[in-house]
Amino acid sequence: MMAQQFETIALVGIGLIGSSIAREIREKQLAGTLVVSTRSAATLTRAEQLGLGDRYTLSAAEAVKGADLVVVSVPVGASGAVAAEIAAHLKPGAIVTDVGSTKGSVIAQMAPHLPDTVHFIPGHPIAGTEHSGPDAGFVGLFRGRWCILTPPTGADEEAVAKLRLFWETMGSMVDEMDPEHHDKVLAIVSHVPHIIAYNIVGTADDLEAVTESEVIKYSASGFRDFTRLAASDPTMWRDVCLHNKDAILEMLARFSEDLAYLQRAIRWGDGDKLFDLFTRTRAIRRSIIQAGQDTAMPDFGRHAMDPK
Numbered sequence: 001m002m003a004q005q006f007e008t009i010a011l012v013g014i015g016l017i018g019s020s021i022a023r024e025i026r027e028k029q030l031a032g033t034l035v036v037s038t039r040s041a042a043t044l045t046r047a048e049q050l051g052l053g054d055r056y057t058l059s060a061a062e063a064v065k066g067a068d069l070v071v072v073s074v075p076v077g078a079s080g081a082v083a084a085e086i087a088a089h090l091k092p093g094a095i096v097t098d099v100g101s102t103k104g105s106v107i108a109q110m111a112p113h114l115p116d117t118v119h120f121i122p123g124h125p126i127a128g129t130e131h132s133g134p135d136a137g138f139v140g141l142f143r144g145r146w147c148i149l150t151p152p153t154g155a156d157e158e159a160v161a162k163l164r165l166f167w168e169t170m171g172s173m174v175d176e177m178d179p180e181h182h183d184k185v186l187a188i189v190s191h192v193p194h195i196i197a198y199n200i201v202g203t204a205d206d207l208e209a210v211t212e213s214e215v216i217k218y219s220a221s222g223f224r225d226f227t228r229l230a231a232s233d234p235t236m237w238r239d240v241c242l243h244n245k246d247a248i249l250e251m252l253a254r255f256s257e258d259l260a261y262l263q264r265a266i267r268w269g270d271g272d273k274l275f276d277l278f279t280r281t282r283a284i285r286r287s288i289i290q291a292g293q294d295t296a297m298p299d300f301g302r303h304a305m306d307p308k
């Protein structure tokens with residue numbers, strides 16, 4: 001058993017991430033009382049059946065009353081509406097955080113609604129799966145994974161330290177960065193890879209329809225890896241694309257340029273170029289595995305994303 005960290009924690013949203021946090025809080029007894037709220041009655045009933053909290057409500061406003069920590073775990077496009085709903089009911093001194101995959105947009109949506117009497121410290125655990133909903137969560141999801149906090153300038157140090165400890169207790173390694181940098185890094189390591197996966201699986205599916213070939217049936221393991229990512233939640237990823245638009249478009253432009261380079265090398269039979277690139281990328285994978293950090297984020301430098 002670990003020490004209680006908050007008297008009352010309120011979770012708004014109880015899908016993969018919210019329910020994983022709930023399971024960790026319960027297992028490690030991090031809260032005196034855990035209040036669970038979500039938008040749909042069916043999901044709330046399921047959360048109750050799974051025993052994820054101590055109290056359950058369909059009202060986010062009701063859930064946050066008296067809470068010392070509020071964790072918003074909803075699709076990023078819904079963050080503004082949640083902030084507007086809870087704002088007037090937050091306890092002075094409460095820490096309000098989120099887990100959204102984009103940070104600039106979440107802050108722009110939430111901050112204007114939140115009163116100065118609370119500490120708003122946005123966050124993002126870099127851990128997940130292609131599954132969603134309260135059944136998908138599990139203890140251990142955050143273990144050995146990064147959680148990035150993007151506290152605003154002048155944020156209360158004690159509040160940041162408390163949130164840091166919360167994530168560390170769930171097994172995460174915590175880093176802090178500014179939201180713009182977060183959004184660029186995540187665009188290349190998470191958002192663009194998902195977009196590529198959605199695209200390649202879509203293309204294969206279209207080809208099958210056109211040629212009646214057996215693209216899907218005979219897909220080898222490389223393609224299967226893409227289908228896992230492409231099975232991720234459509235609402236979540238629609239929102240990520242719409243809410244990290246600039247960084248994603250910037251990274252996609254670079255990706256397209258590099259793809260054109262590869263295309264030319266193939267067209268002109270330039271085996272050396274292909275071999276060099278494939279050797280470089282293989283070394284990256286191997287160095288990640290060797291470091292025992294196949295879950296870790298690549299180091300792009302804290303504030304200089306553009307490598308060339």
Ligand SMILES: NC(=O)c1ccc[n+]([C@@H]2O[C@H](COP(=O)([O-])OP(=O)(O)OC[C@H]3O[C@@H](n4cnc5c(N)ncnc54)[C@H](O)[C@@H]3O)[C@@H](O)[C@H]2O)c1
Binds near residue numbers: 043073081082126134
């Ligand atoms: N899935 C991942 O791999 C992953 C990883 C890290 C962060 N995230 C982020 O975590 C957040 C939640 O993702 P998830 O995977 O848990 O999604 P999920 O679909 O499993 O759960 C979303 C939850 O939000 C609730 N919800 C949806 N719209 C709402 C609204 N308007 N008001 C209140 N509640 C609402 C749903 O009922 C559900 O309880 C997202 O912002 C996502 O970007 C996801």
Ligand SMILES: O=C(O)C(=O)C[C@]1(C(=O)O)C=C[C@@H](O)C=C1
Binds near residue numbers: 127191229
């Ligand atoms: O492993 C996966 O399935 C994930 O998609 C997790 C993943 C990622 O890209 O690493 C997805 C989105 C997040 O915001 C954080 C983590």
